[in-house]
Amino acid sequence: MTEGPTSMPQGPVLSAEAFQALRDLIRNACGIVVPDNKETSLEGKLGEHVLRLGLPGFREYVDLLERESYAGEVWQELFHRVSTGETYFFRNEAQNRVFAEHLLPTVIRRQQGRMFKRIKVWSAACATGEEAYTLAIQLHQALGRQAGEWIPMVTGTDIDRTAIQVAERGEYGGRSLQQVPPRMLKKYFEPAGDRYLVTETLRRMVFFKPVNFADEEEMATQINMDVIFCRNVLIYFDGEFRKRVVDRLYNSLKPGGYLVIGHSESLRGVHDGFASIPFPGTHVYQRPEE
Protein backbone atom coordinates (compact mmCIF):
# COMPACT_ATOMS: atom_id res chain seq x y z
CA MET A 1 0.00 0.00 0.00
CA THR A 2 1.26 3.49 -0.84
CA GLU A 3 1.19 6.22 1.80
CA GLY A 4 -1.63 8.72 1.52
CA PRO A 5 -1.39 12.51 1.59
CA THR A 6 -1.36 12.41 5.42
CA SER A 7 2.47 12.24 5.18
CA MET A 8 2.62 15.79 3.70
CA PRO A 9 4.09 18.39 6.14
CA GLN A 10 1.37 20.61 7.59
CA GLY A 11 1.93 24.33 6.93
CA PRO A 12 1.51 26.85 9.75
CA VAL A 13 -1.93 28.35 10.33
CA LEU A 14 -2.39 32.09 9.75
CA SER A 15 -4.44 33.53 12.63
CA ALA A 16 -6.70 36.55 12.06
CA GLU A 17 -4.33 38.65 14.18
CA ALA A 18 -1.20 37.61 12.25
CA PHE A 19 -3.07 38.12 8.95
CA GLN A 20 -3.84 41.71 9.95
CA ALA A 21 -0.24 42.34 11.04
CA LEU A 22 1.12 40.86 7.78
CA ARG A 23 -1.23 42.91 5.62
CA ASP A 24 -0.15 46.12 7.37
CA LEU A 25 3.51 45.23 6.94
CA ILE A 26 3.07 44.41 3.25
CA ARG A 27 1.12 47.58 2.57
CA ASN A 28 3.79 49.70 4.26
CA ALA A 29 6.63 47.92 2.49
CA CYS A 30 5.36 48.02 -1.09
CA GLY A 31 1.84 49.44 -1.30
CA ILE A 32 0.22 46.09 -2.19
CA VAL A 33 -3.19 45.69 -0.58
CA VAL A 34 -4.07 42.14 0.40
CA PRO A 35 -7.90 41.97 0.25
CA ASP A 36 -9.91 40.91 3.35
CA ASN A 37 -10.90 37.55 1.88
CA LYS A 38 -7.35 36.49 0.92
CA GLU A 39 -6.34 34.97 4.26
CA THR A 40 -6.14 31.40 2.91
CA SER A 41 -4.37 32.53 -0.22
CA LEU A 42 -1.73 34.42 1.82
CA GLU A 43 -1.33 31.44 4.15
CA GLY A 44 -0.68 29.25 1.09
CA LYS A 45 1.78 31.68 -0.50
CA LEU A 46 3.86 32.25 2.63
CA GLY A 47 3.37 29.09 4.74
CA GLU A 48 6.11 27.10 3.04
CA HIS A 49 8.52 30.03 3.44
CA VAL A 50 7.76 30.17 7.19
CA LEU A 51 8.55 26.45 7.42
CA ARG A 52 11.75 26.82 5.42
CA LEU A 53 12.91 29.60 7.73
CA GLY A 54 12.51 27.12 10.61
CA LEU A 55 9.98 29.34 12.38
CA PRO A 56 7.22 27.87 14.57
CA GLY A 57 4.48 30.05 13.05
CA PHE A 58 3.31 33.28 11.42
CA ARG A 59 3.60 35.33 14.62
CA GLU A 60 7.37 34.70 14.65
CA TYR A 61 7.48 35.41 10.89
CA VAL A 62 5.86 38.81 11.49
CA ASP A 63 8.43 39.53 14.22
CA LEU A 64 11.24 38.60 11.85
CA LEU A 65 9.89 40.82 9.05
CA GLU A 66 9.70 43.72 11.48
CA ARG A 67 13.42 43.34 12.24
CA GLU A 68 14.67 42.69 8.69
CA SER A 69 15.52 45.24 6.00
CA TYR A 70 13.54 45.28 2.74
CA ALA A 71 16.72 44.52 0.79
CA GLY A 72 17.34 41.28 2.74
CA GLU A 73 16.39 37.74 1.70
CA VAL A 74 13.32 37.41 3.94
CA TRP A 75 11.54 40.42 2.48
CA GLN A 76 12.73 39.66 -1.05
CA GLU A 77 11.19 36.20 -0.86
CA LEU A 78 7.95 37.73 0.41
CA PHE A 79 7.85 40.26 -2.46
CA HIS A 80 8.39 37.42 -4.92
CA ARG A 81 5.59 35.34 -3.40
CA VAL A 82 2.94 38.05 -3.03
CA SER A 83 3.42 39.86 -6.35
CA THR A 84 1.65 38.87 -9.56
CA GLY A 85 4.16 38.71 -12.39
CA GLU A 86 1.84 37.96 -15.32
CA THR A 87 3.32 39.47 -18.51
CA TYR A 88 4.25 38.68 -22.12
CA PHE A 89 5.81 40.28 -25.19
CA PHE A 90 3.70 42.71 -27.23
CA ARG A 91 0.96 42.86 -24.59
CA ASN A 92 -1.95 45.02 -25.73
CA GLU A 93 -1.89 45.72 -29.43
CA ALA A 94 -3.53 49.17 -29.30
CA GLN A 95 -0.93 50.48 -26.84
CA ASN A 96 1.93 48.99 -28.86
CA ARG A 97 0.62 50.65 -31.98
CA VAL A 98 0.30 54.05 -30.28
CA PHE A 99 3.84 53.76 -28.92
CA ALA A 100 5.27 52.88 -32.36
CA GLU A 101 3.16 55.17 -34.52
CA HIS A 102 2.61 58.26 -32.35
CA LEU A 103 4.75 58.49 -29.23
CA LEU A 104 8.10 57.41 -30.67
CA PRO A 105 7.86 59.52 -33.86
CA THR A 106 7.03 62.58 -31.69
CA VAL A 107 9.89 61.92 -29.27
CA ILE A 108 12.32 61.34 -32.17
CA ARG A 109 11.18 64.50 -33.99
CA ARG A 110 11.72 66.61 -30.87
CA GLN A 111 15.37 65.67 -30.75
CA GLN A 112 16.30 65.86 -34.43
CA GLY A 113 19.18 68.26 -34.99
CA ARG A 114 20.57 67.83 -31.47
CA MET A 115 24.16 66.77 -31.02
CA PHE A 116 23.31 64.08 -28.41
CA LYS A 117 20.14 62.29 -29.34
CA ARG A 118 19.01 60.30 -26.36
CA ILE A 119 15.69 58.52 -25.81
CA LYS A 120 14.82 57.28 -22.36
CA VAL A 121 11.99 54.81 -21.84
CA TRP A 122 11.09 53.24 -18.49
CA SER A 123 9.22 49.97 -18.05
CA ALA A 124 8.18 50.49 -14.42
CA ALA A 125 7.11 47.18 -12.79
CA CYS A 126 8.48 45.19 -15.73
CA ALA A 127 8.17 41.75 -14.02
CA THR A 128 10.35 39.31 -16.04
CA GLY A 129 11.29 41.88 -18.69
CA GLU A 130 9.03 41.12 -21.66
CA GLU A 131 7.58 44.65 -21.68
CA ALA A 132 11.02 46.31 -21.55
CA TYR A 133 12.37 44.21 -24.45
CA THR A 134 9.18 44.84 -26.45
CA LEU A 135 9.71 48.59 -26.04
CA ALA A 136 13.35 48.17 -27.10
CA ILE A 137 12.32 46.24 -30.24
CA GLN A 138 9.85 48.96 -31.16
CA LEU A 139 12.38 51.69 -30.45
CA HIS A 140 15.01 49.97 -32.58
CA GLN A 141 12.49 49.60 -35.41
CA ALA A 142 11.49 53.27 -35.17
CA LEU A 143 15.09 54.50 -35.32
CA GLY A 144 15.78 52.30 -38.36
CA ARG A 145 18.95 53.26 -40.20
CA GLN A 146 19.53 56.20 -37.87
CA ALA A 147 19.93 53.87 -34.87
CA GLY A 148 23.71 54.46 -34.75
CA GLU A 149 23.20 58.23 -34.18
CA TRP A 150 21.03 57.69 -31.11
CA ILE A 151 21.48 56.63 -27.51
CA PRO A 152 18.35 54.56 -26.84
CA MET A 153 17.94 53.57 -23.21
CA VAL A 154 15.20 51.33 -21.85
CA THR A 155 15.18 50.79 -18.09
CA GLY A 156 13.20 47.89 -16.64
CA THR A 157 12.53 47.94 -12.89
CA ASP A 158 10.54 45.74 -10.54
CA ILE A 159 10.35 45.06 -6.82
CA ASP A 160 10.81 41.32 -7.45
CA ARG A 161 14.55 40.61 -7.63
CA THR A 162 13.95 37.06 -8.91
CA ALA A 163 11.93 38.47 -11.82
CA ILE A 164 14.74 40.95 -12.56
CA GLN A 165 17.23 38.07 -12.73
CA VAL A 166 15.02 36.32 -15.30
CA ALA A 167 14.84 39.59 -17.26
CA GLU A 168 18.61 39.92 -17.22
CA ARG A 169 19.00 36.37 -18.54
CA GLY A 170 16.73 37.32 -21.47
CA GLU A 171 15.67 33.75 -22.22
CA TYR A 172 12.02 33.13 -23.03
CA GLY A 173 9.67 30.50 -24.38
CA GLY A 174 6.03 29.40 -24.58
CA ARG A 175 3.29 31.86 -23.71
CA SER A 176 5.72 34.74 -23.27
CA LEU A 177 6.49 34.79 -26.99
CA GLN A 178 3.08 33.98 -28.43
CA GLN A 179 2.35 37.55 -29.62
CA VAL A 180 5.78 38.20 -31.13
CA PRO A 181 5.42 38.70 -34.90
CA PRO A 182 7.52 36.03 -36.71
CA ARG A 183 9.80 38.57 -38.41
CA MET A 184 10.56 40.19 -35.02
CA LEU A 185 11.30 36.77 -33.55
CA LYS A 186 13.77 36.17 -36.37
CA LYS A 187 15.41 39.58 -36.07
CA TYR A 188 15.64 40.04 -32.29
CA PHE A 189 15.93 36.49 -30.87
CA GLU A 190 18.30 33.55 -31.21
CA PRO A 191 17.07 29.98 -30.74
CA ALA A 192 18.39 28.31 -27.57
CA GLY A 193 17.06 24.72 -27.54
CA ASP A 194 13.28 25.02 -27.43
CA ARG A 195 13.56 28.57 -26.10
CA TYR A 196 14.82 31.92 -27.40
CA LEU A 197 17.46 34.37 -26.22
CA VAL A 198 17.22 38.11 -26.90
CA THR A 199 19.97 39.34 -29.19
CA GLU A 200 22.90 41.57 -28.30
CA THR A 201 21.16 44.49 -30.05
CA LEU A 202 18.41 44.42 -27.42
CA ARG A 203 20.76 43.69 -24.51
CA ARG A 204 22.74 46.84 -25.34
CA MET A 205 19.58 48.94 -25.15
CA VAL A 206 17.99 47.54 -21.99
CA PHE A 207 19.12 47.82 -18.39
CA PHE A 208 17.34 46.16 -15.45
CA LYS A 209 17.32 47.13 -11.81
CA PRO A 210 15.29 46.09 -8.75
CA VAL A 211 13.30 49.12 -7.61
CA ASN A 212 10.42 49.28 -5.14
CA PHE A 213 7.99 52.13 -5.84
CA ALA A 214 7.97 52.79 -2.09
CA ASP A 215 11.69 53.59 -2.13
CA GLU A 216 11.70 57.37 -2.60
CA GLU A 217 15.48 57.56 -2.98
CA GLU A 218 15.59 54.97 -5.79
CA MET A 219 12.56 56.47 -7.48
CA ALA A 220 14.20 59.89 -7.49
CA THR A 221 17.07 58.49 -9.59
CA GLN A 222 14.72 57.77 -12.51
CA ILE A 223 14.67 61.09 -14.36
CA ASN A 224 14.24 62.72 -17.79
CA MET A 225 12.08 59.91 -19.17
CA ASP A 226 10.50 60.43 -22.59
CA VAL A 227 7.99 57.62 -22.08
CA ILE A 228 7.02 55.53 -19.06
CA PHE A 229 5.04 52.31 -19.27
CA CYS A 230 3.58 51.45 -15.86
CA ARG A 231 0.93 48.87 -16.64
CA ASN A 232 -1.09 46.42 -14.60
CA VAL A 233 0.39 47.26 -11.23
CA LEU A 234 -1.42 50.38 -9.91
CA ILE A 235 -4.52 48.19 -9.41
CA TYR A 236 -2.77 46.36 -6.55
CA PHE A 237 -2.26 49.56 -4.51
CA ASP A 238 -4.51 51.59 -2.23
CA GLY A 239 -5.53 55.11 -3.27
CA GLU A 240 -2.90 56.90 -1.22
CA PHE A 241 0.02 54.78 -2.44
CA ARG A 242 -1.22 54.94 -6.04
CA LYS A 243 -1.20 58.76 -5.80
CA ARG A 244 2.34 58.71 -4.43
CA VAL A 245 3.59 56.45 -7.25
CA VAL A 246 1.89 58.44 -10.02
CA ASP A 247 3.22 61.69 -8.57
CA ARG A 248 6.71 60.20 -8.64
CA LEU A 249 6.24 59.01 -12.25
CA TYR A 250 5.11 62.53 -13.20
CA ASN A 251 8.34 63.94 -11.78
CA SER A 252 10.37 61.29 -13.61
CA LEU A 253 9.00 62.40 -16.99
CA LYS A 254 10.41 65.21 -19.10
CA PRO A 255 7.88 67.97 -19.76
CA GLY A 256 5.96 66.70 -22.78
CA GLY A 257 6.77 63.06 -21.84
CA TYR A 258 4.16 60.29 -21.92
CA LEU A 259 2.78 57.85 -19.36
CA VAL A 260 1.06 54.63 -20.45
CA ILE A 261 -0.87 52.68 -17.79
CA GLY A 262 -2.86 49.44 -18.07
CA HIS A 263 -5.70 49.61 -20.60
CA SER A 264 -8.31 49.10 -17.86
CA GLU A 265 -6.65 51.54 -15.42
CA SER A 266 -7.38 55.25 -15.05
CA LEU A 267 -5.82 58.29 -13.38
CA ARG A 268 -9.19 59.88 -12.64
CA GLY A 269 -9.03 61.11 -9.05
CA VAL A 270 -5.39 60.02 -8.81
CA HIS A 271 -3.47 62.89 -10.44
CA ASP A 272 -4.72 66.03 -12.17
CA GLY A 273 -1.42 67.20 -13.69
CA PHE A 274 -1.56 64.96 -16.75
CA ALA A 275 -3.39 65.64 -20.01
CA SER A 276 -5.30 62.60 -21.27
CA ILE A 277 -4.80 62.08 -25.01
CA PRO A 278 -7.26 59.80 -26.82
CA PHE A 279 -6.00 57.37 -29.48
CA PRO A 280 -7.85 54.58 -31.28
CA GLY A 281 -8.52 51.80 -28.78
CA THR A 282 -6.61 53.41 -25.92
CA HIS A 283 -5.48 56.67 -24.36
CA VAL A 284 -2.18 57.98 -23.07
CA TYR A 285 -1.28 60.53 -20.39
CA GLN A 286 1.08 63.41 -21.10
CA ARG A 287 2.97 65.66 -18.73
CA PRO A 288 2.30 69.12 -20.19
CA GLU A 289 5.12 71.02 -21.89
CA GLU A 290 6.53 73.85 -19.77
Ligand SMILES: C[S@@+](CC[C@H](N)C(=O)[O-])C[C@H]1O[C@@H](n2cnc3c(N)ncnc32)[C@H](O)[C@@H]1O
Ligand atom coordinates in the same frame (compact mmCIF):
# COMPACT_ATOMS: atom_id res chain seq x y z
C1 LIG B 1 1.23 42.06 -13.53
S1 LIG B 1 2.92 42.49 -13.47
C2 LIG B 1 2.99 43.74 -14.74
C3 LIG B 1 4.06 43.48 -15.75
C4 LIG B 1 4.05 44.41 -16.96
N1 LIG B 1 4.06 45.79 -16.57
C5 LIG B 1 2.88 44.13 -17.86
O1 LIG B 1 1.90 44.88 -17.83
O2 LIG B 1 2.91 43.14 -18.60
C6 LIG B 1 2.98 43.47 -11.96
C7 LIG B 1 4.39 43.66 -11.44
O3 LIG B 1 4.38 44.72 -10.48
C8 LIG B 1 5.41 44.47 -9.56
N2 LIG B 1 5.23 45.28 -8.33
C9 LIG B 1 4.27 45.14 -7.39
N3 LIG B 1 4.45 46.05 -6.40
C10 LIG B 1 5.54 46.77 -6.73
C11 LIG B 1 6.24 47.84 -6.11
N4 LIG B 1 5.85 48.35 -4.93
N5 LIG B 1 7.33 48.35 -6.73
C12 LIG B 1 7.73 47.86 -7.93
N6 LIG B 1 7.13 46.82 -8.56
C13 LIG B 1 6.04 46.29 -7.98
C14 LIG B 1 5.29 42.96 -9.33
O4 LIG B 1 6.47 42.42 -8.79
C15 LIG B 1 4.96 42.44 -10.73
O5 LIG B 1 6.11 41.98 -11.38
